[in-house]
Amino acid sequence: MDAEQIALLEAMRADNARAGFPFAPRGCWINLCQDFHEKFRAGGVPKDDIAYFNQSFSQSLPGNPRYHRYAVYMLYRLVKQRDAANLLERFDWTSDTGFEIAIDGRRYAWDTLISLDTVLSIAEADPGILNQPRIVADLGAGWGRIGYVLKRINPQVSYVVLDLPEILMISMSVLPRMLPRESVSLYREMSKLGSLSRQVLQSCGLWFGGSQDLLRIEDGGIDVFINIASFQEMKLSQVRAYFDLIDRKVTGTFYTQQYVVVSDAQRPYNAISGLEEYPFKAPWTEHFKRHVTFSERFFEACFGVKQPVSARCPAFASWRSTSMARSSIAAKS
Numbered sequence: 001m002d003a004e005q006i007a008l009l010e011a012m013r014a015d016n017a018r019a020g021f022p023f024a025p026r027g028c029w030i031n032l033c034q035d036f037h038e039k040f041r042a043g044g045v046p047k048d049d050i051a052y053f054n055q056s057f058s059q060s061l062p063g064n065p066r067y068h069r070y071a072v073y074m075l076y077r078l079v080k081q082r083d084a085a086n087l088l089e090r091f092d093w094t095s096d097t098g099f100e101i102a103i104d105g106r107r108y109a110w111d112t113l114i115s116l117d118t119v120l121s122i123a124e125a126d127p128g129i130l131n132q133p134r135i136v137a138d139l140g141a142g143w144g145r146i147g148y149v150l151k152r153i154n155p156q157v158s159y160v161v162l163d164l165p166e167i168l169m170i171s172m173s174v175l176p177r178m179l180p181r182e183s184v185s186l187y188r189e190m191s192k193l194g195s196l197s198r199q200v201l202q203s204c205g206l207w208f209g210g211s212q213d214l215l216r217i218e219d220g221g222i223d224v225f226i227n228i229a230s231f232q233e234m235k236l237s238q239v240r241a242y243f244d245l246i247d248r249k250v251t252g253t254f255y256t257q258q259y260v261v262v263s264d265a266q267r268p269y270n271a272i273s274g275l276e277e278y279p280f281k282a283p284w285t286e287h288f289k290r291h292v293t294f295s296e297r298f299f300e301a302c303f304g305v306k307q308p309v310s311a312r313c314p315a316f317a318s319w320r321s322t323s324m325a326r327s328s329i330a331a332k333s
């Protein structure tokens, strides 16, 4: 601080102390004012970067857990707005997947809310996913969060996890425990079966197969194919190969959710560059292609695959352009 600033601060402090109650600081502000004073003495009064001081006003540092709480609450409100099927109210979504927060007397995790949001999106294209028998394949399912919410909402779904070995170890250990009433076919049982016909897949609630087991599923045997945050980590030729398989194996709906633009983490691995590069097939009917509810960095896209014209839903164009990335999607659609 220069001499003028020191004098000014001293004068203001004396005036404020003289004024006393209720004008003088109390509680935490006694220590904070002292701390600010010391910081001014050491480094001057801040001109540009006020991040340190602003933590005591209106903005925490990135990484503060309160932002997680705010994000979960805001997502809850957004999901509630579109929750025509009343999924939030109809079920208790308390789980032990971590970092839940209490809202309206219930407990919600981020995981649960993004999964419900996705199910609501898929239901725009295929309302039957909420209450009709469906064979749903989730390629690269992680722990199986989409299957968890789907099976709670609609026990008539047969949910097929297709994933890498290490990740299957997790989903096989977690998902059957979270859905204790479900019939389960674990990897070894599924391996013993030859071709996985629609009839076979309907006979069990949860299936756990390797990604390669997609090949064994009967052509046209999948009603809903899901891939979330997995194609974005693959190279284009790999995505192409999977898209060819989707075209063969699905009669119904293909839902995908990925980065609009490749993430910095995936760039060194020569991953697909982003939305523009996805080899969606011309005969597929586009239900929607738009940003996800929670971020402009991800898109969600949904297509009808080998669907009769009568079963197609109208295109959804209800989202608004608010960013460059968003307008680039809009230009394509």
Ligand SMILES: C[S@@+](CC[C@H](N)C(=O)[O-])C[C@H]1O[C@@H](n2cnc3c(N)ncnc32)[C@H](O)[C@@H]1O
Residues within 6 Å of the ligand: 139, 140, 141, 142, 143, 145, 162, 163, 164, 167, 211, 227, 228, 229, 230, 233
């Ligand atoms: C970022 S995680 C996303 C998990 C899950 N879809 C979610 O959103 O919670 C990527 C998933 O892709 C899977 N994966 C990676 N390479 C794969 C491949 N070649 N074929 C199928 N799945 C793969 C991983 O095992 C993991 O489950």
